[in-house]
Amino acid sequence: xxxxxxxxxxxxxxxxxxxxxxxxxxxxxxxxxxxxxxxxxxxxxxxxxxxxxxxxxxxxxxxxxxxxxxxxxxxxxxxxxxxxxxxxxxxxxxxxxxxxxxxxxxxxxxxxxxxxxxxxxxxxxxxxxxxxxxxxxxxxxxxxxxxxxxxxxxxxxxxxxxxxxxxxxxxxxxxxxxxxxxxxxxxxxxxxxxxxxxxxxxxxxxxxxxxxxxxxxxxxxxxxxxxxxxxxxxxxxxxxxxxxxxxxxxxxxxxxx
Amino acid sequence: xxxxxxxxxxxxxxxxxxxxxxxxxxxxxxxxxxxxxxxxxxxxxxxxxxxxxxxxxxxxxxxxxxxxxxxxxxxxxxxxxxxxxxxxxxxxxxxxxxxxxxxxxxxxxxxxxxxxxxxxxxxxxxxxxxxxxxxxxxxxxxxxxxxxxxxxxxxxxxxxxxxxxxxxxxxxxxxxxxxxxxxxxxxxxxxxxxxxxxxxxxxxxxxxxxxxxxxxxxxxxxxxxxxxxxxxxxxxxxxxxxxxxxxxxxxxxxxxxxxxxxxxxxxxxxxxxxxxxxxxxxxxxxxxxxxxxxxxxxxxxxxxxxxxxxxxxxxxxx
Numbered sequence: 311x312x313x314x315x316x317x318x319x320x321x322x323x324x325x326x327x328x329x330x331x332x333x334x335x336x337x338x339x340x341x342x343x344x345x346x347x348x349x350x351x352x353x354x355x356x357x358x359x360x361x362x363x364x365x366x367x368x369x370x371x372x373x374x375x376x377x378x379x380x381x382x383x384x385x386x387x388x389x390x391x392x393x394x395x396x397x398x399x400x401x402x403x404x405x406x407x408x409x410x411x412x413x414x415x416x417x418x419x420x421x422x423x424x425x426x427x428x429x430x431x432x433x434x435x436x437x438x439x440x441x442x443x444x445x446x447x448x449x450x451x452x453x454x455x456x457x458x459x460x461x462x463x464x465x466x467x468x469x470x471x472x473x474x475x476x477x478x479x480x481x482x483x484x485x486x487x488x489x490x491x492x493x494x495x496x497x498x499x500x501x502x503x504x505x506x507x508x509x510x511x512x513x514x515x516x517x518x519x520x521x522x523x524x525x526x527x528x529x530x531x532x533x534x535x536x537x538x539x540x541x542x543x544x545x546x547x548x549x550x551x552x553x554x555x556x557x558x559x560x561x562x563x564x565x566x567x
Numbered sequence: 568x569x570x571x572x573x574x575x576x577x578x579x580x581x582x583x584x585x586x587x588x589x590x591x592x593x594x595x596x597x598x599x600x601x602x603x604x605x606x607x608x609x610x611x612x613x614x615x616x617x618x619x620x621x622x623x624x625x626x627x628x629x630x631x632x633x634x635x636x637x638x639x640x641x642x643x644x645x646x647x648x649x650x651x652x653x654x655x656x657x658x659x660x661x662x663x664x665x666x667x668x669x670x671x672x673x674x675x676x677x678x679x680x681x682x683x684x685x686x687x688x689x690x691x692x693x694x695x696x697x698x699x700x701x702x703x704x705x706x707x708x709x710x711x712x713x714x715x716x717x718x719x720x721x722x723x724x725x726x727x728x729x730x731x732x733x734x735x736x737x738x739x740x741x742x743x744x745x746x747x748x749x750x751x752x753x754x755x756x757x758x759x760x761x762x763x764x765x766x767x768x769x770x771x772x773x774x775x776x777x778x779x780x781x782x783x784x785x786x787x788x789x790x791x792x793x794x795x796x797x798x799x800x801x802x803x804x805x806x807x808x809x810x811x812x813x814x815x816x817x818x819x820x821x822x823x824x825x826x827x828x829x830x831x832x833x834x835x836x837x838x839x840x841x842x843x844x845x846x847x848x849x850x851x852x853x854x855x856x857x858x859x860x861x862x863x864x865x866x867x868x869x870x871x872x873x874x875x876x877x878x879x880x881x882x883x884x885x
Contacts, residue, residue: 327834327858329702349801349818349837405707406669407678437817437837439698439705442681443669446637450673455749457637458666476662477581479756481635485749495818496804496811527711528678534695534704543850543866550877552867556849557881559865563847565769565826566793566882 311467313367315358316420316427318413318448319351319386321379321402322438335532336403338438347382350433354493356500358431359390361465367428368392372416374409375402380516387511388503394516395420399523403530406439408523410447416519417452429470432492434459445492456490457483461497569595570625570651572644572658572667573606573616580606580615583659585725587718588619591657592728595620597688600654605647607632607640610735617733619725625651625738632742635663636750641670643740648675648713650738660717668717677711682719700817700840721844764815769795770824772815772842773803776831776853776871780808785875786830792882798822800838816841830871834859851875 323340330339347355358369371386373379374397383394397412404412421427430452432445442458449456461480462473465487472483472491485491503511546555560566571591573584580588591602603623604616613624627643644667648656656671658664660682672679684704685695691708697719698705764770771786771793783797790797799809801816815822817840827845831852832838839862842848848863851871860866867874 325699325702325836327836327839329699329836331703405678407672437700440682440700441679442665443672443679446666446669447673450670455638457749458669459662474662478576479754481754482752483749484752489749495801496814499805499807499811526678527709528680529708529710531693531706531708533698534706536702536704541861541863543848543860543863545855545866545868547867549867549869550873552869553874553877553881556865556867556874556878557885559849560793560826560882563826566885 311365313361313365313428313465314425315361315367315369315429315431316372316417317351317354317358317369317386317391317431318372318444319347319355319382319433320373320436320438321345321375321382322348322436331533331535335534336530337401338533345378345381347385348433348435348437349495350435350493352500353495353497354431354433355386355389355391356498357463357493358429359501360498361429362392365465370395370420372397372413374404374412374521375399383516384511385503387514388507389501390507393514396516396518397521398518399521404523405526405528405530406441406443406447407526407528410444410451411524412521413444414448414451416521417448426488428487430454430488430490432490434492434494445490449490452490454488454490455485456492457485458492459494460491461494463491463493463497568651568653569598569600569602569655569657570648570653571602571604571621572656572664573604573608573612574659574661574663575606575608575612578609578611580612581659581661582725583661583664583718583720585619586720586723587657587659588616588621589726590718590723592620593723594655594657594686594688597686598654603651603653605644607643613733613735618727618729620728620730621733622730624733624735626735627738627740629740629742631747634751636747637663637666637670638749639742639746640667641674642742642746643738645671645674646740647738653713655714655716658717660719664717668715672715675713677713677715679715679717680707680709681717683716684719684722686716700837701843702836702840764796764798764813764820764822767794767796768825769793769828770815770822770826770845771795771797771828771830772799772832773797773809773830774800774832774838775802777803777808778831778872782872783808785872785879789875789879792879795828800832829859829863830875832859833857834862
């Protein structure tokens with residue numbers, strides 16, 4: 311059956327090895343950084359593209375963030391998503407409930423115009439805050455079934471066959487569509503945007519809607535550095551000549567005799 | 568009162584739940600509260616819970632609850648919470664713990680703070696949670712009457728502190744069919760393939776510097792000699808050089824070996840999130856300014872494709 315899919319992604323600074331904070335600690339100092347999306351969401355985008363390719367239909371990508379987040383929408387469009395929605399905000403210090411409220415309201419409006427999304431996909435947690443809740447909150451608000459952190463998904467008619475790894479092993483679920491699922495990295499191997507895709511993405515529509523956070527029971531104060539390891543590794547040497555010293559370390563640690 | 572959600576397997580609480588009980592005790596010492604526990608489990612759990620400081624155990628029973636169903640579990644917890652009115656509902660930050668608590672938050676229109684590391688309970692409740700995969704702390708204030716929290720794993724050690732007795736109190740929730748629309752149909756137990764990244768005493772990790780899937784052969788050879796598990800950074804799994812199951816990092820395996828040998832890995836925070844619990848880290852990298860060296864104990868500067876074969880030679884000698 312033709313699938314109407316929505317994937318929700320989040321723009322995050324590509325911090326590399328060290329995170330710099332703004333003076334008040336409320337933002338990541340991203341002046342010299344590029345931006346990306348969370349790995350989990352990359353897999354959600356890939357999954358949506360694969361499903362629409364197999365079943366037909368349409369895949370929309372949505373994000374809530376600052377104006378620059380449009381670049382992450384374009385990236386997903388270049389990979390093969392059909393259209394984009396930017397819920398435009400002044401800053402990114404929104405908590406999970408605020409994000410979920412804004413996304414839910416926007417989904418309800420889109421569905422009133424274009425029909426129900428058979429599948430709404432999220433990443434299991436964003437790579438920055440990692441609240442791991444938005445998918446569940448949206449599922450509840452829309453009164454749809456949901457599983458968090460899935461590792462496998464197959465569509466059979468109007469049923470989603472879902473796999474999720476937990477401590478017990480691999481859990482199997484069968485969810486009636488429409489459903490809300492949050493995807494875990496590793497479910498597929500995300501494609502890179504092609505040159506042709508990048509060119510085509512420029513012509514694909516992106517709707518921009520301004521949104522404001524509502525009041526909730528948790529207030530963000532600031533980020534704080536974790537106690538730095540501030541270790542500096544003992545350099546055993548350079549090149550293959552250091553091999554004997556490496557073996558010496560292995561012996562000291564009693565890992566070889 | 569502090570209410571702790573406990574997960575168990577065949578009547579034995581899991582480590583994350585026992586850690587959560589220990590964390591609850593330090594919180595209870597701050598607030599002067601008692602600790603009660605809730606589980607979808609047998610009456611016999613009470614004996615173990617008593618050893619971990621729990622005075623009352625609420626055992627949720629319902630015939631339909633044989634297999635996990637997130638919504639049904641959350642509705643049950645929410646109904647019990649409405650009845651008991653605790654100050655805090657605390658759960659382990661596990662797959663199910665986070666999922667169920669997110670639903671409890673949704674049902675009660677409250678915020679949930681996940682991956683909590685520290686709670687200061689004064690006039691205002693100030694919570695420190697793990698953010699950016701453990702790369703930063705995030706401080707938040709709770710401005711709602713009930714604190715819904717999940718605990719970051721390995722924040723505290725599980726330690727016993729027995730109380731005199733623990734009463735078991737059955738609780739039967741009012742559930743509807745729709746609460747079971749996402750319920751486990753079956754579970755396939757996982758089969759261990761070779762040396763496991765999670766349990767091996769030595770882990771060897773390869774990153775961008777390995778260069779290709781074939782490039783891992785030399786790490787595999789070293790792995791065989793040292794009886795080590797071999798994994799890779801996200802770059803290597805994303806490029807298809809390694810299977811995703813072998814990813815070390817925030818979105819892959821979290822390892823804690825005696826020794827982690829990181830080869831050709833620069834040390835992005837997402838990677839460090841998966842390996843920071845290693846006892847000793849030895850780095851092989853061409854770049855002497857690689858960020859991973861400020862998390863490591865030992866470093867060798869140079870090309871892993873020259874250095875690792877030399878280590879193999881040296882090991883064969885001795």
